[in-house]
Amino acid sequence: MIVLKPISTNQTLKFIPREYAATKVIITDEATNTEVEISGTFTIDKYYLTASLIFDLKEGRFYNLSVLNGTDIVYKDKIFCTTQTALNYSINKDEFISNVTSNEYIIL
Numbered sequence: 001m002i003v004l005k006p007i008s009t010n011q012t013l014k015f016i017p018r019e020y021a022a023t024k025v026i027i028t029d030e031a032t033n034t035e036v037e038i039s040g041t042f043t044i045d046k047y048y049l050t051a052s053l054i055f056d057l058k059e060g061r062f063y064n065l066s067v068l069n070g071t072d073i074v075y076k077d078k079i080f081c082t083t084q085t086a087l088n089y090s091i092n093k094d095e096f097i098s099n100v101t102s103n104e105y106i107i108l
Helices: none
Strands: 002-004 010-015 024-029 035-039 042-045 048-054 062-069 072-081
Antiparallel strands (some): 024 062, 062 072
């Protein structure tokens, strides 16, 4: 799974493809089932194929990623969009409120 941020600047997509040529990326939003096609320039970096692209993603959503070379699919993956770091991710960030009590009780 690839973790991207919901920002409107270039983000680097780096992956190991089936073949080392690609022309476009298709991203499908799992919540709305809408597709967005992004064309870009892909470069080879050792065993990876990299591209610096601008993604239009929403916070907390999952996307299906397909990288194509013409009509052939060379890579498929999932994308998760969040502003949090992947190591410290919490689904309840800024939403969960804990109650603090004194826990006083009487035993009879």
